[in-house]
Amino acid sequence: MARTPKVVEDRREQIIDAALHVFAQKGFTRATNKDIAREAGITPGLIYHYFDSKEALFMEMLERRSPISIVKAMPAEMFDLPAEDFLRTLVLHVLQLVEGEDFLLFIRTIAPEIIVNPTLSTLFRGLLQQQVLAFLHDFFARKMANGELRAGNPEIAGQMLIGSVMSFVMRRHLLQDETLLALSQQEITDSIVDMFLLGLKPREQ
Amino acid sequence: MARTPKVVEDRREQIIDAALHVFAQKGFTRATNKDIAREAGITPGLIYHYFDSKEALFMEMLERRSPISIVKAMPAEMFDLPAEDFLRTLVLHVLQLVEGEDFLLFIRTIAPEIIVNPTLSTLFRGLLQQQVLAFLHDFFARKMANGELRAGNPEIAGQMLIGSVMSFVMRRHLLQDETLLALSQQEITDSIVDMFLLGLKPREQ
Amino acid sequence: MARTPKVVEDRREQIIDAALHVFAQKGFTRATNKDIAREAGITPGLIYHYFDSKEALFMEMLERRSPISIVKAMPAEMFDLPAEDFLRTLVLHVLQLVEGEDFLLFIRTIAPEIIVNPTLSTLFRGLLQQQVLAFLHDFFARKMANGELRAGNPEIAGQMLIGSVMSFVMRRHLLQDETLLALSQQEITDSIVDMFLLGLKPREQ
Amino acid sequence: MARTPKVVEDRREQIIDAALHVFAQKGFTRATNKDIAREAGITPGLIYHYFDSKEALFMEMLERRSPISIVKAMPAEMFDLPAEDFLRTLVLHVLQLVEGEDFLLFIRTIAPEIIVNPTLSTLFRGLLQQQVLAFLHDFFARKMANGELRAGNPEIAGQMLIGSVMSFVMRRHLLQDETLLALSQQEITDSIVDMFLLGLKPREQ
DNA sequence: AATGAATGAGTGTTCATTCAT
DNA sequence: TATGAATGAACACTCATTCAT
16 A cells, blocks of 8 residues: 655656666766766755665666566467567567667667676676577477477577667667668568578478 | 897887787776886886877877788688688688787777777778778679679678678677687677578579 | 643653664774664664754764763762772772763763874863863862872873773773673672772882 | 985875874874875876885884884883883973874874774874883883882883873873963973872881 | 875764754 | 765875876
């Protein structure tokens, strides 16, 4: 019944939001508490009323804004779709999610840190393996087993699919490559899926 | 009488080398001039005898250590190889180059900065487009034209090839993913090329 | 209708008590209002409902917890006791008082501040002179006059007596010296009084 | 032959000196690096060129300015002096040393911290026991054994002697008690030694 | 060419104090 | 009375940069 007071949650959320934006723009080290406070419309001291340190704020932001449920949200029935439909739906879905503003901010924030921070790197690797790749592995393994897809290494298939999608996203949004930004998500999806399917689909004579 | 420029170049090189290592490990902001000086076996003040600032050192390091010639080194005759041979050779070659110590250091150094630094991002985008993708585009376009490869968008094909290769490299070396590190470069090459070829090759019968 | 002053006094007292404990443990500067509030089971803001500032709280604590009446409590009849009985009673009495928990807390609180705070130092000096030393001076002067004690400087005698007692207390409780803590108050009393009465030189019959 | 460069030692010494004065006046917590830098005529940042932290500076200051050799400097022959001569010489000597400017500064610096800092308290207790009291204990034990002094507890005798001397010093210099400041060191010495040797009880023939 | 002492601007952080509720 | 969110002025500390030597 009693909940954490609304206002407190709002302020925390507000600071976390500000942090997300500033970190995404400047990176963790270059972002100052002053920056974050300005973005949140408060004074730097107040950050410490809600968080133990700049790092604690960063970590809490990761937890609260982490889109762990990328693939989880996929309904189980999808597994039974024909491989082509499934992939097309999945890739488009992922593209939409990943290219959403929130997710891009998150990527910009976490990516530079992952490279430098072993803790984060371990954490992220686990997430990738257990949440994303495991799901794709299941799918590919199943479809390869029932003959819908050409037999092969389902692990590597998943890795390449994700890699291809992410390489588009990175070039589009980290490098701001206008050549690629000109493409619609549907076009990208089709290109990727075509490439993958024609390679994975068993040969008809 | 005048000091040989050789010595000067050596000292510069030595500092740049040290910077490369320290930046790769700590990132630009967290790396201090003291760190770099220690790594180079000199004192921090001396850095300013050779470079205008920490940032200037960083930029100069990028120029001097930039492996712009990734694909340039490819002999022109390769274009005439059968598509499969060409791709296999290319991917393996790129993997060997990219996973070399120097190149990995370079990636670790530049990657986090690209995300945050628009100048760098522009620079890198240009490099990617003009040096790497243009080359692949040429190849795919030619092979598609002469029927060796299924007709399609040569631009996107190149992008996906590079994306797939780089996604392997990143997971292996930025995330230190041991599952992937267990694979040999040859295995990775084969997986990638198989996937691409079977999808791109025109169907016989 | 009007709140009973009783409650107010209780709250004040409660805060002062908390302050005494926290100041004794951390010293004035290191002790934070948050510490004091936590110890008192209230919030920091409330302190300012009862006291003007942290310093005002400190000063009021001194006044309210000051054991000015150390020696005052001594019944006047004691003056007529034989010197030896008087001293033995006095020293033991003082030891018991001074080594009581409250007094020790007070010492720990005030001692470091006296050294640094001229106002406090003046205040404390006056207290010592007028309350404690004056009393001892009276006693020694009287006993020296009537021949019970060897003629000498009664002022200095008082000073040395107090100094000796306090040096025991300090080593026992500020330095936590276990060698001295092993002694009972009675043993300490006897040692001090014997020394003062007899001196170290052997008494020839 | 080669020594630590003169100038470095000077700067360190100069900072330590400044710290000694500022700490003595304000106490460790209230003294700011800015204060110390101003006193030393440098900028606060420079402190960190020579010391790891404010606390490290404090500790190093203690080591460098610690008058551990209070009693050690006493020549061994003194042991053979008659007890009275020895005591008179010793007390006067100690008074002179302890009431020297350097020593007083040191006391003002360390005293408030000892009360609050367990590490310091332990350290100081050891110093007191092993350097000062052990020496006095030896002396009193020897003289009691050979009958020059009345048999008694040599440990407590030493403690009381030091306590008496220090109580004078504290009242004179921490409380700035002008009544006592009017006395010369010789007068204080005589009072103390007389009291210890003769006691207060009249000596009957 | 090379040192490293020195600076000053800026960083994260703390905390007494205020005040709307 | 009582809370605790909020502030602002400090604080210890870091570090790129300068410069006399």
